[in-house]
Structures are given as structure tokens and as C-alpha cells.
Amino acid sequence: MSWRGRDVVSMRDFSRKDLEVLFEKAREMERYARSGLDVLRGKIMAVAFFEPSTRTRLSFETAMKRLGGNVIGFSSAEGTSVEKGETFSDTIRMLDAYADVIVVRHKLEGAAKLAAEIAQSPVINAGDGSFNHPTQAMLDLYTIWREKGKVDGLRIGVMGDLKYARTVNSLLEGLALFDVEVALISPEFLRPRQETLDYIQSRGLRYEFYSRLDEVLGELDVLYVVRIQKERFLDPLEYERVRGSYRLTAESLRGAKDGLIVLHPLPRVDELDPSVDGTRHAAYFRQAAYGVPLRMALLSLILT
Ligand code: CP
Structure with a gap:
């Protein structure tokens, strides 16, 4: 199965062949991890982090920028309209309208799966609950x-x-x-x-x-x-x-x-x-x- 357009919600959705393709690509990307490679120019990644993170969020953001893309989003619900009572579903709908891919972290198990059901754009699970990362x-x-x-x-x-x-x-x-x-x-x-x-x-x-x-x-x-x-x-x-x-x-x-x-x-x-x-x-x-x-x-x- 091709990687193009796929959600990344659970490891159970991936085959050994998928991982081998990913590893070969990552080995190739090591050459560009500092110098960059302009293949995602014009693409936007939204990060929606409802839980704290250092490595996952910043390495995703670095990766997107090294590939020539742009990043929007938040690292805490504080300061977003979630504080006014906006639902998770509506927040994801908005990010879907603005971005080409959504990276989400949430304390509740199933949050990324729900986001993937709502969004047309691919959703990447950056950790939800105690089951999936x-x-x-x-x-x-x-x-x-x-x-x-x-x-x-x-x-x-x-x-x-x-x-x-x-x-x-x-x-x-x-x-x-x-x-x-x-x-x-x-x-x-x-x-x-x-x-x-x-x-x-x-x-x-x-x-x-x-x-x-x-x-x-x-x-x-x-x-x-x-x-x-x-x-x-x-x-x-x-x-x-x-x-x-x-x-x-x-x-x-x-x-x-x-x-x-x-x-x-x-x-x-x-x-x-x-x-x-x-x-x-x-x-x-x-x-x-x-x-x-x-x-x-x-x-x-x-x-x-
Ligand atoms: N490994 C990991 O998920 O680290 P962060 O919580 O800093 O993203």
C-alpha cells in the first residue's frame, strides 16, 4: 500500500514493507536533515498539541521546515478557542480547512482516530492516551x-x-x-x-x-x-x-x-x-x- 495521503493512527495499520520503505527514505533524508530539500514548498502542516511535548513537536516542525513547507498550530489548548468551549471536532475541522496535514497529540485514547475520521487531510498521531505513539x-x-x-x-x-x-x-x-x-x-x-x-x-x-x-x-x-x-x-x-x-x-x-x-x-x-x-x-x-x-x-x- 502506498504511503501517499495515509493517516498514521496506529502501528497496527502498517506492514513490514511499509516500514522498510520508510527506513530507506529516512536513511536518504539523513543527508538533507541539515541542508534541507525543497520538496514540500507551499504545503502547510498544522500541529495540534493538547499535551506537552519537546521532541515530537519540534522534530516534526523541523522536518517540515527542512522540506520547504510551513507550520501552523499550537502547543497547548491555552490561547485557542478551546478555552471558549470549542469542541475537539470543530478545532480539527478548522485545521483541516487551513492545512495539508495535521499532527495531533491528546491525552485521550482515540483522539487521533476521531481526528482522522473528521479531516480530509492526513492525520498523524503524535501520541494519544497510553496506547498509541x-x-x-x-x-x-x-x-x-x-x-x-x-x-x-x-x-x-x-x-x-x-x-x-x-x-x-x-x-x-x-x-x-x-x-x-x-x-x-x-x-x-x-x-x-x-x-x-x-x-x-x-x-x-x-x-x-x-x-x-x-x-x-x-x-x-x-x-x-x-x-x-x-x-x-x-x-x-x-x-x-x-x-x-x-x-x-x-x-x-x-x-x-x-x-x-x-x-x-x-x-x-x-x-x-x-x-x-x-x-x-x-x-x-x-x-x-x-x-x-x-x-x-x-x-x-x-x-x-
Ligand atoms: N518521545 C516523546 O514523545 O517526547 P516528547 O514528549 O518530548 O514529544
Whole structure:
């Protein structure tokens, strides 16, 4: 299926072939991530961010501008007519009238799907609720492909809040397109939701649970760490039970394979100690930087 005009709402809508096309395009775009490539001149991207963001919004905006396009939109509902009571649907209708593509982030699951149903223009989900962050998963998979030269055959650890982190949910759905083994490392309470486990199992993804990193560290090629998503816990007492229950330090990486790469979607809080930054394993700042060529690739595939 062609990328042209497509919505990006969930990783479940994409095939392995789609991702391979995207990765090749992103590799090509790395050459233009600084110099620019004027292929979207005259196109307008609207960003509608109802939740905070640094990387996703700014890398999308950079990508659009590097491709010669323009950006409109907002990084908070504050200052928009949402404050006067305008509905989400009407806001999306307006952006659809002004722009060629809409990038939306919202705290409610399903917001991007609703936006895609309303808008004629393609809608890209920049994160909604605790289930979907598909362009982050595409970036995470691209980083693995780029840094390790492949995705198939790798042993991938995913550690942290696997229940509420939307990046994890989308990443697991994406990993299900490849021949990998996944180690899910977390306190029992923070294991992925059953609906996610049922989906990845139905797609044949092999996974095992671990409660401690040292049980599996020496076998891993990739370790993906996420913070505890404090803002998504309904009960503050539940958050207090798991707060600080895992923390990656340079010391805790002793025993890792030489070639292990540590990824993190960022922002980090206290689960990823700065002592890891200086180790050969740290790849998370490169991962964030790949966000620009990856999103240049996405926008150019969707809009040309
Ligand atoms: N990884 C990610 O989504 O970061 P932001 O919240 O800063 O966009």
C-alpha cells in the first residue's frame, strides 16, 4: 500500500514493507536533515498539541521546515478557542480547512482516530492516551535498524512502565512485524495490558517476563527503557508503590554485551541515570536526533 495521503493512527495499520520503505527514505533524508530539500514548498502542516511535548513537536516542525513547507498550530489548548468551549471536532475541522496535514497529540485514547475520521487531510498521531505513539515506534525501530544494521534476529529488552507507556505499546506492535525475541522487564504491576499481549501473541511475537534486569542483561542486543508515566496513574497510591522500582546506571550495565545499545524515548526522570550517557551503550540522544530525518521521510512519503 502506498504511503501517499495515509493517516498514521496506529502501528497496527502498517506492514513490514511499509516500514522498510520508510527506513530507506529516512536513511536518504539523513543527508538533507541539515541542508534541507525543497520538496514540500507551499504545503502547510498544522500541529495540534493538547499535551506537552519537546521532541515530537519540534522534530516534526523541523522536518517540515527542512522540506520547504510551513507550520501552523499550537502547543497547548491555552490561547485557542478551546478555552471558549470549542469542541475537539470543530478545532480539527478548522485545521483541516487551513492545512495539508495535521499532527495531533491528546491525552485521550482515540483522539487521533476521531481526528482522522473528521479531516480530509492526513492525520498523524503524535501520541494519544497510553496506547498509541506510532511515529515514536517508527523512530525506535529505525534507530535499531540504523544502529544494528537489522532488526530480525535481535534480543530486545523493554524495561519500565510497560502498562501506561504508549511508546512501549506501539513499539511492541511494531516489533511484532519482525523476527525478534522480547524480554519484558518490570514489576508485575507494570506489565503490558492483556489486550496488548493478546495482540502481539496473535502476531507471533515471542516474549518472556522478567522482574530484574540482571536476569537477562547479558543476552540483550537492545535495551529500551521508559519512565514511569506518573501522569497516567488513576490512583496516586499505586504510583507510590512502583515509584523508583527500577533505575539504569553505568554500574548496572556491567555484564552487558559490548554491542548493547540503550534506547529511551525521553524525557527521562530518574530511571536512566546520567552515568549511562558516557558509556558506549548510550544511543538515546542519537535516537532523538534521528527523529528529524525519520519525520522528513514520513511527511515526504505522505504528501508527495
Ligand atoms: N518521545 C516523546 O514523545 O517526547 P516528547 O514528549 O518530548 O514529544
